[in-house]
Amino acid sequence: MDLRLKEEHKMMRRMVRDFAQKEIAPFVSVMEETDQFPRPILQKMGEMGLMGIPVAEEWGGAGADFLSYIIAIHEISKVSATVGVILSVHTSVGTNPILYFGTEEQKRKYVTRLAAGSCLGAFALTEPHAGSDASSIRTSAVRQGDAYMLNGNKVFITNGGEADTYIAFAVTDAAKGTRGISAFIVEKDTPGFTVGKKEKKMGLHGSYTTELVFDNARVPVANLLGQEGEGFTIAMANLDTGRIGIAAQALGIAEAAVQYATEYARERKQFGQPIGKQQAIAFKLADMATKAEAAKLLVYQAASLRNQGKACGLEASMAKRFATDTAMELATEAVQIFGGYGYTREYPVERLFRDAKVTQIYEGTNEIQRIVIAKHLLAD
Amino acid sequence: MNFQLTEEQEMLRKMIRDFAENQVAPTAAERDEEERFDRSIFEQLAELGLTGIPWPEQYGGAGADYLSYVIAVEELSRVDSSIGVTLSAQVSLASWPLYKFGTEEQKQKFLRPLAEGKKMGAYCLTEPGSGSDSAGMRTTAVRDGDHYILNGGKIFITNAGEAEIYLVFAVTSPELKHKGISAFIVEKGMDGFTMGKKEKKLGIRSSLTLAINFEDVRVPAENLLGKEGEGFKIAMMTLDGGRNGIAAQALGIAQGAYEHARNYAKERNQFGKPIASLQAIQFKLADMATKIEAARLLTYQAAWLEDQGLPYGKASAMSKVFAGDTAMEVTTEAVQVFGGYGYTREYPVERFMRDAKITQIYEGTNEIQRVVISNYLLKE
Numbered sequence: 001m002d003l004r005l006k007e008e009h010k011m012m013r014r015m016v017r018d019f020a021q022k023e024i025a026p027f028v029s030v031m032e033e034t035d036q037f038p039r040p041i042l043q044k045m046g047e048m049g050l051m052g053i054p055v056a057e058e059w060g061g062a063g064a065d066f067l068s069y070i071i072a073i074h075e076i077s078k079v080s081a082t083v084g085v086i087l088s089v090h091t092s093v094g095t096n097p098i099l100y101f102g103t104e105e106q107k108r109k110y111v112t113r114l115a116a117g118s119c120l121g122a123f124a125l126t127e128p129h130a131g132s133d134a135s136s137i138r139t140s141a142v143r144q145g146d147a148y149m150l151n152g153n154k155v156f157i158t159n160g161g162e163a164d165t166y167i168a169f170a171v172t173d174a175a176k177g178t179r180g181i182s183a184f185i186v187e188k189d190t191p192g193f194t195v196g197k198k199e200k201k202m203g204l205h206g207s208y209t210t211e212l213v214f215d216n217a218r219v220p221v222a223n224l225l226g227q228e229g230e231g232f233t234i235a236m237a238n239l240d241t242g243r244i245g246i247a248a249q250a251l252g253i254a255e256a257a258v259q260y261a262t263e264y265a266r267e268r269k270q271f272g273q274p275i276g277k278q279q280a281i282a283f284k285l286a287d288m289a290t291k292a293e294a295a296k297l298l299v300y301q302a303a304s305l306r307n308q309g310k311a312c313g314l315e316a317s318m319a320k321r322f323a324t325d326t327a328m329e330l331a332t333e334a335v336q337i338f339g340g341y342g343y344t345r346e347y348p349v350e351r352l353f354r355d356a357k358v359t360q361i362y363e364g365t366n367e368i369q370r371i372v373i374a375k376h377l378l379a380d
Numbered sequence: 381m382n383f384q385l386t387e388e389q390e391m392l393r394k395m396i397r398d399f400a401e402n403q404v405a406p407t408a409a410e411r412d413e414e415e416r417f418d419r420s421i422f423e424q425l426a427e428l429g430l431t432g433i434p435w436p437e438q439y440g441g442a443g444a445d446y447l448s449y450v451i452a453v454e455e456l457s458r459v460d461s462s463i464g465v466t467l468s469a470q471v472s473l474a475s476w477p478l479y480k481f482g483t484e485e486q487k488q489k490f491l492r493p494l495a496e497g498k499k500m501g502a503y504c505l506t507e508p509g510s511g512s513d514s515a516g517m518r519t520t521a522v523r524d525g526d527h528y529i530l531n532g533g534k535i536f537i538t539n540a541g542e543a544e545i546y547l548v549f550a551v552t553s554p555e556l557k558h559k560g561i562s563a564f565i566v567e568k569g570m571d572g573f574t575m576g577k578k579e580k581k582l583g584i585r586s587s588l589t590l591a592i593n594f595e596d597v598r599v600p601a602e603n604l605l606g607k608e609g610e611g612f613k614i615a616m617m618t619l620d621g622g623r624n625g626i627a628a629q630a631l632g633i634a635q636g637a638y639e640h641a642r643n644y645a646k647e648r649n650q651f652g653k654p655i656a657s658l659q660a661i662q663f664k665l666a667d668m669a670t671k672i673e674a675a676r677l678l679t680y681q682a683a684w685l686e687d688q689g690l691p692y693g694k695a696s697a698m699s700k701v702f703a704g705d706t707a708m709e710v711t712t713e714a715v716q717v718f719g720g721y722g723y724t725r726e727y728p729v730e731r732f733m734r735d736a737k738i739t740q741i742y743e744g745t746n747e748i749q750r751v752v753i754s755n756y757l758l759k760e
Contacts, residue, residue: 001447001684002382009381067381262757282754283747289757290678290698297677298670301383308382318670367663374662377642377669 005071012068013075019048020079028080031206032351037162038083038206045083046117051090055099060112066241070248070303077252078259081355082206084252088245089158090114094121096238097167098185101226110165110185122163124154124186124212125235132368134169135178135232139214141170146221148172148184150214153196156362160210161195164188168214169231181231185223192217203354240302240312242363243320247299250320250327250359254292257327257334257352261285264338264347281337288330295323314376321369324359331356383677385447392448396455399428405459411586412462412731418586419542421463425456426497431470435479439487440495446621450628450683454676457632458639461735462587464632468625469538470494473743474501474547477563477618481606490545490565502543503622504534504566504592505615512748514549515558515612519594521550526601528552528564530594533576536742540590541575544568548594549611561611565603572597583734620693621686623743627679627699630707630739634675637707637714637732638668644718644727661717668710675703694756701749704739711736 005013023044030036045051053069055061062068069091077084095114098106113119130137139152150170157166166186173180186193196211226234262285265276275281298319305312331352335342342349360366385393403424411418425431433449435441442448449471457464478491493499510516519532530550540546546566553560566573576591606614642665645656655661678699685692711733715722722729740746 001385001680003681003684005381258757262760266758276754276758279751282758283750285757286701286750286753289753290702293695293698294674294678294702297681298674300381301677304381304383315673318673321666322670322674370663370666371659373666373670377665378646378656378662380642 008064009067009071012064013071015048016050016072016075019044019050020076024076024079024083028348028351031080031082032345035205037208038080038086039162041083042086042117042120045087050087051117052095052111052115053091055095055111055115059099059107059115061115065307067300067303067307070244070299073245073248074252074299077249078256079252080206081249081253081352081359082204084249085204085207085246086120086159088242088249089123090121090163092242092245093123093238094159094163094165094167096241097123097183097225097234100237101183101230101234102185105222106185106225114165119164120159120162122157122159122166124157124166124168126156127153128155132365134235135181137169137171137181139168139170140174141172141182141184141219143172143221147218148221148224150184150186150192150217150219152214154212154214156199157210157212158362159208160212161198161208166212167225167234168212169235170214172228172231176229178232179229181235182228183225183231183234184219185225186217186219187223190217190219202357203351204358239364240306240316243316243369244299244302244306244312246359246363247295247302247316247319247323250324250356251292251295251299253327253352253356253359254288254295254323254330257330257349257356258285258288258292260347260349260352261288261334261337275337284333284337288333291326292330295319295326298322314373317364317369317372317376320363321366321373324356324366327352327356327359385451388444389448389451392444393451393455395428396430396452397458399424400456400459400463404456404463408460408462408586409725409728409731411460413585413725415580415585417462417466417542417588422466422500422542423497425463425467430467431497432475432495433471435475435491435495439479440492445683445687446624447680447683447687450624450679453625453628454632454635454679457629458636460586461629461633461732462584464629465538465584465587465626465738468622468629469503470501472622472625473503473618474539474543474545476621477503477547477605477614478565480617481563481610481614485602486565486605494545499544500539500542501545501547502537502539503618504537504540504546504548506534506536507532508535512745514615515561517549517551517561519548519550520554521552521562521564521599523552523601524598527598528601528604530564530566530572530597530599533591533593535576535591536579537590537592538742539588540592541578541588546573546592547605549615550594552608552611556609558612559609561615562608563605563611563614564599565605566594566597566599570597570599582737583731584738619744620696623700623749624679624682624686624692624696626739626743627675627682627696627703630700630703630736631672631675631679633732633736633739634668634672634703634707634710637711637729637736638665638672640727640729640732641665641668641714641717655717664713664717668713671706672710675699675706678702694753697744697749697752700739700744701746701753704736704746707736707739
């Protein structure tokens with residue numbers, strides 16, 4: 001056991017922390033008030049190599065490891081969970097599937113641009129009737145000559161409308177169940193492909209979540225990702241990394257809640273002394289910090305296993321479930337410590353509270369995580 | 381960064397698990413029922429080298445690290461936490477201060493037999509009027525030539541009665557408050573040193589908890605540990621690490637209860653199928669295992685920090701509060717999974733639930749841990 005970060009990881013943490021403080025923090029209120037997509041931030045992140053952290057240099061990435069990527073999500077999410085989720089989706093599910101399952105040509109064409117940050121990625125799996133039960137998607141893809149014609153609707157697509165490429169899942173052979181699902185790289189200008197309704201969300205303002213409409217969208221055969229029928233495998237292959245990414249996002253939210261609440265408890269005076277002197281408040285802070293520390297260890301354990309190429313399915317689900325429940329609990333407590341002020345948008349804990357909720361829901365609801373965990377446990 | 385244990389640590393775990401399952405578990409229920417401490421089990425711990433795991437070989441120890449010691453307490457507590465606490469009191473509470481503050485002569489005379497397991501040790505701080513507020517103790521030590529004369533009494537002393545070596549805290553200069561407390565090594569059989577009432581307890585019934593009394597006990601001045609007035613510092617520093625031993629005990633209790641619950645859920649049929657196939661049970665097991673994993677990481681982290689010579693006070697307090705609360709929660713759920721049978725003494729989870737409660741109370745109540753943690757937070 002060695003819980004120290006290597007020098008390269010410490011450097012990554014310092015660099016991202018500085019960047020988040022200097023570049024992202026001033027933009028947070030803009031995103032909150034106007035729901036503006038953080039394009040200028042992403043551009044700078046691209047210049048710094050943050051849009052392709054775990055992608056090899058030959059494909060335009062930074063050539064760093066998975067742990068470095070998780071450190072970046074964690075640090076960014078302390079300041080903005082919005083930018084955290086954009087990066088997580090772009091990398092874990094917008095880029096990685098092409099990196100792992102794409103042909104040389106697909107990698108050259110798409111991964112190089114995604115990793116450089118000149119293109120933004122998205123992942124289109126969920127449909128109105130297929131959420132946790134992802135294998136029941138209805139979007140269809142029918143081969144016609146050198147193209148597939150896609151028809152159907154996707155919902156809750158992060159980066160929708162802003163992304164340049166979408167990894168979309170559609171049924172190519174309805175008779176084969178999960179083995180009849182295929183994955184396609186869909187470019188934003190594809191004829192017949194349009195972006196539908198943009199969701200108005202509780203939190204993550206500035207990140208876009210939209211419907212996608214495929215109306216005889218013509219996708220070239222060259223954009224089939226992997227083999228026909230391999231789609232479900234591709235969708236599931238990056239679940240672990242996606243879950244660890246969201247766990248890191250939640251960890252950032254949780255730690256921000258502890259930090260803001262602690263600072264406020266030191267400054268806010270009632271009954272002639274800082275409220276942190278009251279055990280009612282001090283004990284909340286102690287429990288918050290302890291749970292955040294536990295979440296951090298679970299997240300970094302999963303990331304470290306994944307980094308070493310070891311199996312991490314159980315640990316990833318545990319990290320996701322625990323870190324996200326912790327984020328919700330700690331953000332709720334932080335609002336409580338701030339009292340009436342915490343309920344206003346003058347203070348950041350109100351945003352943390354709204355941002356935390358979705359981490360319990362997306363990238364596999366926490367109920368799905370419990371099913372996954374229980375399967376591992378009962379299989380022994 | 382890596383979270384794996386070394387091969388030596390894994391081997392040690394396997395060795396202790398074999399021993400615990402074959403030599404300790406078969407009689408655990410019977411000893412609990414009879415509230416009987418069995419010295420022969422302690423002697424077997426000594427033969428295995430467990431009584432001195434973290435001490436250098438020159439003092440009769442095994443020369444291993446604290447993490448190995450924590451694994452030993454965890455594994456013993458997984459089948460019988462009465463044995464776990466016996467070892468924890470021996471190593472963390474009685475031996476640690478001798479190792480840190482003892483003179484070479486004291487180490488050879490007292491630490492060596494404790495490390496070799498030829499003698500048992502006890503730590504004597506609590507008094508009827510001073511529990512969490514340990515500086516309020518009243519036991520006195522008055523210098524008389526080359527002796528100190530001790531008068532007073534202690535309560536809730538683990539290992540008392542069987543122990544040969546007692547580390548006793550007493551007031552040498554009342555006007556100096558906590559800076560007037562000193563630590564003494566008292567041996568069984570000294571004139572005026574007698575055992576008091578043996579407590580009848582809710583749990584950990586096959587461990588010993590007694591009151592002890594001092595009536596003009598003449599303790600040689602060479603048995604003063606550290607300097608006069610250093611006692612409170614020694615007591616508090618000892619508890620800093622000691623609470624990590626209790627975290628390990630709580631972790632073992634939780635792990636043992638969880639495993640019983642999982643195995644039972646796979647075997648117990650209701651509605652024509654194992655109850656493990658019901659989500660209500662699966663989700664309990666998933667949450668139990670996730671919290672245990674978090675508790676394990678916190679506990680190992682604190683031990684690892686101590687092994688690295690890094691500050692571990694906050695981490696140790698976090699491990700204790702989280703693991704103790706987790707043990708209580710997990711054992712309560714384990715009884716629930718067993719249903720009516722879980723409430724009977726036919727099954728071990730009833731004992732685990734009773735044993736878990738004490739881990740929230742001793743070596744600093746979890747409320748005191750929260751005071752410790754919040755002090756760190758508000759100072760930072």
